Every structure is written in C-alpha cells, then in structure tokens.
Amino acid sequence: MQTMKVFVVFVAVFAIEQASAAVNTNELARALHNKLSSILEPELMMAPALPGSKVQPQPVTPKLDFLLVLDSSGSITAKYFEEAKDVCEILVDYIHGKSPIGKYGSRAGLIEYSTKSKTHVAFSFGDYNTVSTIKNRINQTEFDNGGATATGPALQLAKTELDAKSLPGNVRVVWVITDGKSNSGVKPKMPADDLRANGVMVCVVGVGNSVNDVELNQIGDNGCVFRADSFTQLKTAARMAYNLSRPRLNSGFFNNLSFKRV
Ligand SMILES: *[C@@H]1O[C@H](CO)[C@@H](O)[C@H](O)[C@H]1NC(C)=O
Numbered sequence: 001m002q003t004m005k006v007f008v009v010f011v012a013v014f015a016i017e018q019a020s021a022a023v024n025t026n027e028l029a030r031a032l033h034n035k036l037s038s039i040l041e042p043e044l045m046m047a048p049a050l051p052g053s054k055v056q057p058q059p060v061t062p063k064l065d066f067l068l069v070l071d072s073s074g075s076i077t078a079k080y081f082e083e084a085k086d087v088c089e090i091l092v093d094y095i096h097g098k099s100p101i102g103k104y105g106s107r108a109g110l111i112e113y114s115t116k117s118k119t120h121v122a123f124s125f126g127d128y129n130t131v132s133t134i135k136n137r138i139n140q141t142e143f144d145n146g147g148a149t150a151t152g153p154a155l156q157l158a159k160t161e162l163d164a165k166s167l168p169g170n171v172r173v174v175w176v177i178t179d180g181k182s183n184s185g186v187k188p189k190m191p192a193d194d195l196r197a198n199g200v201m202v203c204v205v206g207v208g209n210s211v212n213d214v215e216l217n218q219i220g221d222n223g224c225v226f227r228a229d230s231f232t233q234l235k236t237a238a239r240m241a242y243n244l245s246r247p248r249l250n251s252g253f254f255n256n257l258s259f260k261r262v
C-alpha cells in the first residue's frame with residue numbers, strides 16, 4: 001500500500017513536470033534563428049545571359065512575402081498583445097537584415113484574428129514599403145480582444161491574401177502566433193494543408209500552456225513549430241535570434257583582424 005502511494009505521488013509530480021515543461025529561452029532563440037536564416041539562405045541562381053558574357057550561377061537571397069497571422073483574442077490581454085506586436089516587429093527587422101524590405105524586395109503583411117467576424121487583414125503586401133513604416137503600422141495595430149480563436153478562418157484569409165497579392169518568385173511564408181487552440185470555424189488543419197499544397201511555408205508559435213500541441217503540429221510545417229512559455233519570453237528569444245543574425249563587427253573576431261587600406 002505504502003509503495004502504491006509513493007508511486008502515485010511520483011506519477012503525479014512527473015505529470016505536472018511534463019505539463020509545465022519550461023521552454024529554454026536560448027534554445028528557442030537558436031531554433032528561431034536557424035529556421036529564419038535557412039528560409040533566407042541565398043540560393044545559387046542563373047542570371048539571364050547577356051550577349052557575349054559567360055553566365056555563372058550567383059548566390060541570390062530570396063525575397064519573402066511574409067504574412068503574419070496574429071491571434072488577437074481576449075485571452076492574450078492588452079498588455080501581452082503589445083509584446084506580441086513587438087515580436088512581429090523584431091521578425092520584420094530580422095528579415096530586413098538579410099533580405100531588405102522594399103517595394104521590390106521582401107514584403108510583409110498582417111492578419112489579425114480572433115472571432116470569425118473580427119478576423120481581418122490589418123495591412124497587406126505593398127501597403128507599406130519600408131521597414132520603419134511597417135513597424136509603425138504594427139505598433140498601431142489595436143487589440144481586437146475577440147471572444148474566440150478562429151485560427152482556421154484566419155488561415156483561409158491568409159490564402160486568399162497570398163493568392164491575390166504575392167509576387168511570383170517571392171518565397172511565401174505564413175507566420176502564426178497564437179496563445180490558444182482554435183475554437184471557431186473550420187479546423188486549421190485543412191487550410192494549413194491547402195497553403196502547403198500551394199507552396200506556402202507555414203510556421204506557428206504557440207505561446208503559454210493553453211495551446212494544443214497536436215493542433216500546432218497540424219498548422220506548422222514539419223520543423224516550423226515553436227513553443228514559448230510567455231510573450232515576454234518569446235520577445236526576448238526573438239531579440240536574441242535577431243542578435244545572432246547580425247555580424248558582430250565590434251567584438252571578437254573582427255576586432256582582431258588588422259585591415260589594410262587598399
Ligand atoms: C509604439 O508607439 C509608442 C507611441 O505611440 C511608443 O512609445 C513605443 O515605443 C512604440 N513601440 C515600438 C516597439 O515601436
């Protein structure tokens with residue numbers, strides 16, 4: 001009997017540990033950086049041949065059509081919605097650092113979602129063509145505080161938006177940030193699979209412990225599903241990922257090189 005009790009207590013403690021398994025901020029930052037840098041990895045491409053010139057394959061950085069799909073349901077709360085917006089801005093900075101934002105460069109859009117009727121395109125590709133105007137627009141996005149989480153309909157809207165606005169040749173990425181499981185409209189699996197079938201990369205960040213892992217894995221591509229304990233943690237990890245993507249010109253290796261004027 002005593003053994004049984006000890007066993008039960010052990011199982012209970014183990015279950016709690018599992019449920020609240022903390023995400024390591026450094027690992028999350030690494031994972032975000034690895035993923036984003038692989039999406040933005042230059043590819044060898046053949047330029048069109050000019051008469052009389054030899055053509056060599058050149059490394060070309062892909063241009064992104066990056067569509068943020070941001071949960072704006074009440075459970076996030078106004079305070080943490082601000083942090084979610086900061087995360088979006090950091091992601092835009094990250095992209096800009098590797099594949100500059102511009103009318104003919106990488107582009108960003110934002111879908112804000114909660115209930116089906118509140119789900120809307122906040123701004124789309126080409127509405128803003130500089131990194132600062134895009135970040136300002138994200139900053140001005142108001143919290144919908146909606147009473148449901150219509151992730152499926154938001155993904156359907158993402159497909160409509162990409163079909164209408166993305167440019168041929170741009171790499172299309174849908175980046176979902178949510179704190180919950182979907183509970184309104186079509187289940188997200190079908191529209192996520194639809195996006196994938198159309199060559200769109202789908203990534204998802206689940207924040208907090210109300211998300212459903214099975215559903216996250218149905219939304220995000222294999223290898224593009226992330227978990228964070230909180231929006232605060234996600235923001236720190238996103239900043240760290242951004243820092244990892246920047247060459248450290250003022251420290252370490254580069255300082256030790258002695259450059260010569262040419
Ligand atoms: C957003 O705008 C407010 C003022 O409207 C400013 O105080 C804040 O620093 C901005 N945040 C970001 C992340 O740009």
Ligand SMILES: *[C@@H]1O[C@H](CO)[C@@H](O)[C@H](O)[C@H]1NC(C)=O
Pocket residue numbers: 236237239240243
């Ligand atoms: C990112 O780098 C900046 C500048 O070096 C630094 O101030 C900041 O603390 C770093 N942020 C994180 C989260 O590592």
Ligand SMILES: *[C@@H]1O[C@H](CO)[C@@H](O)[C@H](O)[C@H]1NC(C)=O
Pocket residue numbers: 252253256
């Ligand atoms: C730069 O040089 C210093 C002093 O020689 C050395 O201690 C340090 O390890 C070097 N750093 C790198 C990244 O090479």
